[in-house]
Amino acid sequence: MVWATVLLASGSVSAGEERQLFNVVLFVIDDLGQRDLGCYGSTFYRTPHIDRLAREGIRFTDFYAVCPVCSPTRVSILTGQYPQRWNITDWIPGRKDQPDQRLQRPSIRTELPLEAVTIAEVLKRRGYVTAHIGKWHLGGKGFGPKEQGFDINVAGDETGTPRSYFAPFRNKGGVMPGLEEAPEGEYLTDRLAAEAVRFISAHKDRPFFLYLPHYAVHTPLRAPAERIRRYPNQPRPGTQSNPVYAAMVESMDDAVGQVLQALADYRLADKTVVLFTSDNGGLATREGGPTGATYNGPLRAGKGFLYEGGVRVPLIIRWPGRGKPGTTCAEVACSNDLFDTILDAAGGRQPPDPPTDGRSLFPLLDGKPLSERAIYWHYPHYANQGSRPGGAIRRGRYKLVEDYETGRHELYDLSRDLSEEKNLATEQPDLVRQLASELEKWRQQVDARMPRPNPQYRPHPPDANGTITLPARTALIHGQQWRFEPLPHQESLGHWVQTGDSASWDFTAIQPGRFRLELVYGCHSNAAGASVEVSLDSWRQQHTLQATAGTHDYQPHVVGELKVDQPGRHTLTLKLVRPPSRPLVELRSIVLRPVKDGGR
Template sequence: MMNRVGSRIAWSLLLLGGCICLLSCAKSRGPNVVIILADDLGWKDLGCYGSEFYETPHLDRLAREGMRFTDAYASACVCSPTRASLLTGKSPARLHLTDWLPGRPDSARQKLHSPKMETCLASKENTLAEALQKAGYATASVGKWHLGKLSQSWPEQHGFDFQIAGSGKGNPSSYFSPYQLPNLSDGPAGEYLTDRLTDEALRFVRQNREKPFLLYLPFYAVHTPLQAKAALEKKYKEKAATFSKGKQEDFRNDLGREVRQVQNHPTYAAMVENMDENVGRLLEELKTLGLEQNTLVIFTSDNGGLSTAEGTPTSNVPLRAGKGWPYEGGVRVPLIVRWPEVTKEGSVCHDPVISTDLFSTILAAVGLGTDGSEDLDGANLLPALRGGKIPERPLFWHYPHYSNQGGAPHGAVRLGQWKLIEWSEDMRVELYDLKTDLGEKKNLAFDKPELVNSLRNRLHEWRQEVNAQMPTDNPLKAKLGNPLRDGGFARKGFNLWDPSIIQVGDTYHLFASCWTSENFSAWKSSFIVRGTSKNLLGPYAFAGEVFRPRPGDYFDAEGCHNPKITFHNGKYYLYYLGIPAWKSGVAVSDSVEGPWVRQKDWCIPANNPALWVHPDGSVYGVGKVKVENPKYPGSKKFDELLHYIHAFRAKSIFGPYTMLHRGKDNALPNNFENEDPCLWHDGTRYHMLLTDLHGFATGFHKSFAYYTSRDGISYELVSREPLFTNQIPIRFEDGSETKFLRIERPNIFLDRDGSVTAVLAAGSPENQKEGARILVFPVDRFGQRF
């Protein structure tokens, strides 16, 4: 690529030629260009795209008078990258500007580090405004810029003669004056931002009506904060009552998040209609001034609608997910183009296009073209605007970040009807046929391996071509602090095992299996006890027995073992292993202190269960299943069986539970013998900490290994570095050490913001008569990703 000076000279010569051509006669004056960019407006948020709730008569009219694109895309699932691509014709990956600015700080819990990207639109980039400015156009940016915090990177430095309200801010403090926006004076009390920006745009158009102009009008609407004019909001509150189907139908849990399914948010709707009204004002002014016939008007959005976070104001259904995600709801956007005498009224284009295309299209429309010295990624859409076809080509996306809306680093490619998504954390792929599955519900990756490989190779080759920055591994830096010498939970004369902890108010309640220290075999005598402490690390005082085995024909007649405590919908649930059935049951109580009501029979066909109850009451869990050992065919003896972890699900806490795996070849997480799983979910992924029985994962016998999974089916080892091994003595906070024969049964404590702040384990000392105890390790840097 040419250097900055050479590129500027080439552009200047090209544009000078363009200027001479344009000025040769008045009739050859290039068209005015108006780009209206909505913020966070979803694909289905306009009447002409299928919305039945939002009223957008002016944009619907624009579509009737021009061309509507059904398969238009933003070049990123968040705002700043799309804006940069529109203005430069380059993909965000090539620009190294791939997230909103200044970007989301890396979290210690992430599996990957985001790359260090550009902090602004680089001064070396040639923008659309610079090209048209040199060709004699008056240029204005009115509204959101969001391409750099420092004024050196604001619109004035990128070819705009006039700019208002543009800075590094991505959203206003308020839609009502005072706005607290740089480059925008406050108006009278009650003035609405979208109205004010349109006033400024109209002023620019009137002042420059005698010469060609570029008006870039990036509204802040409909980005949060959600604030609307009272009359419109009242109108939609009344209308919303007829659109709501009740919370259970208005929202659906998808991708670990609550996703709006119905468009019925009155404030958001009022913001959409107000924006539409202001588009109508601008279109009417162009007509009044006699500029309508010679003005190219483009309307689009910077990313998909916000449907998975920040109040989930809109629904993108039938598209999946929304802003921050690679699914169609996150990147497919409305695109309407009106250019009288070029675009046919009411025409529709079904060819896939992307925001990067607008740069080359506009230059071609005004007669400038490009000189080939720039690495442009977009296509010229003029053939499509004239009713022709765009040759089939792949469209690419690259997002090496974690989004505020729940998305993770990914890449994607669409070619024809096929779309492939590759998740960077584990290189897992998804393949969808958008022709038959617009909602991306059926992943065909396993059915079409050759197509997956072809699309994946294209994606990887494109990344190399544009020098895309990739996320890097966030190594497991797990470090457990030293437990208190007198902390944890111990009971003289007894063994304590299988810890599970819950916080109620300012008190921590630790549940454990218990049996006499004279008998290390728990299977015939264990029962469940509870300890309490005001300090997470202990010491825990014995608070009483929870329950013992029930004599008679019960699944827990001989032993109650391995308790797991959870809270859901106002009640406490205690899962536990029942012996002799070697299956798991559940007890329920209104209080963490009991009394507990046990089910008569077991409900989970696995032992040592670890479960996660989702907000809707559905349950995902894992547990140990005994499998016949080929070395001992037909044997049912405990020590002669193999022990594998299998997953299960249920629609409710009491089941019925369905096993998702059976047999050795489908065991979690890697077909090796493992046991003692603990499980939790962070809204996006499942996390599992377990005992690596034979060191297959970490290289250390009976070490603790850590895995994650998005779907609960395929688990990935985070690091071969074990969190903990049985090869070292335990060092306590006071500096003393104790050698334990074994440390098993890992569990974790999640604080109220979802962070892992302690790891619990059962330790058996060398002198077994002292009794096994529960150790509570404080977390210093547990994984940095938990």
Template structure:
């Protein structure tokens, strides 16, 4: 069954489900998409984490489906978010690096490649989830981090009716009211957040705004994109919550900053407030809630093991993320799936849930996850590709990666190298099988190049100044 046909089928299914309810008029489901920043794969209790308290998200997982093999679209913020918002792989939109961080296009003077001089914004022509839903009567709010371009490319330019706290940059100057610090180039003050109250903490404040939006829009179908800055740096804890973890971690080799632990717990409490609000207003049954992260956690802040490394790398620690979805009556409770997924899947999944068709489904890289969510069915998909030709972390050089079945291939461009991993046998990516299994490596490399050749308009180039050193 092709995707277009599938969308039509699920739309019909949805319509029959909706009209069979007690409401006289068909009701479009609300969509709450919670995107956490830099959350580690093992930070949450429901993912096996035992250092932090995350009871509300753990509860969410018992009320819906939890994915164990969900991937972010990119190991860093902006491209991952642009792809999530459009359903298109960063390679396809040419939005491959993070915005406004120092030296996005930076490379060592004599590096082997020059990263692509790619877009520094999400073009207006791209259809966002908010734009997808608008013709269906949805009211949309982006609350929190945006990070998809300078002014003129903010949420209000991508179909959102409200933008609270979203703008050019990707991390707050501080989580403490009044959210201002002496100007620093890499994290200036947020201009889209109205005055608050002394003592406020940013994650609490953004959640307050989300609760207000839900109350205001409870009679409309709404799309809430709650994109908390947490748990991105700076590591600043709310109130005295860090003290609890300082005591808890005393004498243990956790390697975790108590402030990070406190930020995770506070984030969880706030997700609990949103879920409680939906319940109180009687919206729980008619709301699809999706929870995920934009990329892996920082290797030295978050809990990643047994995944290798973290944010900024193409190893599992950089791209494998939590993903949980809840929709009572549609997604059975207490389910876990090993279905492979990508952040780009959320666009077509939300389209199917709302009975909406994307402007051009042939350009969508994501897959509608409805068969998995509603019936636990496996979805056959093309190999998943990541293109990240940027000099980011010390240990990971620019490159690309592909996941096909149990195997993953990482091709690095500087130095030129190939690494093949069997993720079923070697989740921690310790053993490079490229030489032992040359045919498999060749197959994945061909698949990777076929996809990139098809979609890439702007790619990395050789550096004429390369000195021949690896």
């Protein structure tokens, strides 16, 4: 193998230090939750190869994707810059606006522009052979991996999901590049591993950069039947128990193991820096099936949300000769940092390397702390998973989340409240103002585009029978602790602990009329007796909560009748008057059923 040492004049290592150029292998797994790995606490999924990688390297506990969905995070990994600078803030091409949205999303670019300098382009200039094997999702013809510095591209195109998880790897839209020939029934994850091993074998005698962004474990959930049978077919809400997803995780882990074994077989393990991460948190909503694809607890929510379950992801770095194997690092870092970290493996930062928003994590491997800095999120979109436009900032132990629809802020102390249970915004208003101001200044610096009022806004029109349904996911929260619980077995308004918390819903009446109002909720017996007030214009009615068979046993409860005097948009408000002794209540929806003259 052709190896060299370089005299570093800049970068995170000391000036004048000689250091070997390393190969780099970067795994990016699609939709993998941080807690989906054994080394991060999972007892259901089987990930022995990744767990071994963690034992041999450094595992980061507070590492973040800069977006809760895929394409923007991939931009940050490849460029080292916040994706807002390139106006890629959603998965490409993004979810279209819908009439029930209060805000209209800003338009986004549908490809990473060619003027963006990728890590592959920088490494190629330094003599590396570069390969992209897996998911691209940053543009189609003319904007693919080969136009962005990769010598080899296998499977990467404009699609965000595989054309097929089983061969033939094609659909009506075309065939996956480089996979035109494949034995019938071959599994995509296995094939990508084989392609990676083939690349390593062919280029073992020169420096290489292998970027391996697997399509797994993204939906549709598909895995070989023999692997699915290894797991009990008893998925349970609020747990890691989906057998198909488990089989996908195991297959992905096997694929990682094949690549690591190839490095060992060709005696490259001590000459190769290996990085393992994912592009966003695990998919925990109904989009992943009746019980969700996975469960991210104790992290809140999942993919699509700015809470920890949506953005806190794994990072493992195995760097030969650096760091104590099997240790953890609690430094707050993000996907922007991978660019400069990889540069350090390839000789450090050198002109004319592009500016980045990240910094190398190399010093952390030797236990040297980095100065505190903030990291930011800006997601001005309505996600398929049910979240709404918002932004966030983490500085030190505190994280602020901003709702773009209402301007409401949530503040969490992650050192004490990893699950983001207690909103501290009213207790620390000065800190809220400070962090909100910093977040706004950052948005201006990166030219982040904001959503605007939707001129076609038409919320919750009646169905064919005249019934108006107001689901929990569309509620505007006006208090401190109420929150939308997005998991499939909940999809409810929960955390009933604060007197005066309220939520409101806009709806559209086609014509005047009388309605019977029902609250659909689940209430544990220990929470019965609490009370809420429902109001619409001058109409007000209190309701005492009644016990159901359990918190998730959602039953309709009639509150009373109200009259809508005129067609058009109206706003209904629900307020917590007396909290329950224990917060074991979840509201699934509010239903307005038309009352016909002369009867119900």
